[in-house]
Amino acid sequence: MLSPVTDPDGAPFWQYAAQGELRVQTCADCGEPRFPPRPCCPHCQSFASAWRRTSGQGRVWSYVVPHPPLLPGYAERAPYNVVVVELTDAPRIRLVGNLVTGPDAPLDSLAPDRIRIGAKVQAVFDTTGLVRWALERP
Structure with a gap:
């Protein structure tokens, strides 16, 4: 973790x-x-x-889905997504995170084919306080 x-x-x-x-x-x-x-x-x-x-709302500005080979600690989790989110109420602010189905969902919980540039997302927080993102309309 x-x-x-x-x-x-x-x-x-x-x-x-x-x-x-x-x-x-x-x-x-x-x-x-x-x-x-x-x-x-x-x-x-x-x-x-x-x-x-902030409202915690944003949109997917960019994303990537890494596949192995990766650093050894990440290889077993791949493929997973990494998104860049542009905040709705601070559009010059872009945050990096993962798009997941819920706060404590695994990194691969959302199928890569469901990710779209411009998709509306909402910040969610896992039990450690890590900021992640979930689709507003799954």
């Missing part, structure tokens, strides 16, 4: 995810959301930030 590696800038993301909330770091001065989290706003250079809750 993978667990997140945190740093001081990104730790709040994982703390909120463990509570079932998808939040993104936002500049407290200009209001621009940013991901990955970092100390300084790339738009106005402010060091002030806040964590804004």
Whole structure:
């Protein structure tokens, strides 16, 4: 089981995810959301930030389905999908994850032929707080 590696800038993301909330770091001065989290706003250079809750809704912007050979720890799980999701309420934010049938479903729980660019998805969280994605209309 993978667990997140945190740093001081990104730790709040994982703390909120463990509570079932998808939040993104936002500049407290200009209001621009940013991901990955970092100390300084790339738009106005402010060091002030806040964590804004999102709806958790998005759309599949891109995806790939890796097949073996992979790193040994992943080979037995393949094939599985990796999606890039563009958030609905922060369209410049794109998050990487897996498209699954439910929060604790295995990585291969959704058939690859069901994945479409532009498909509407909703953030779901597994028991470790890992953000995953489920189709809004399965």
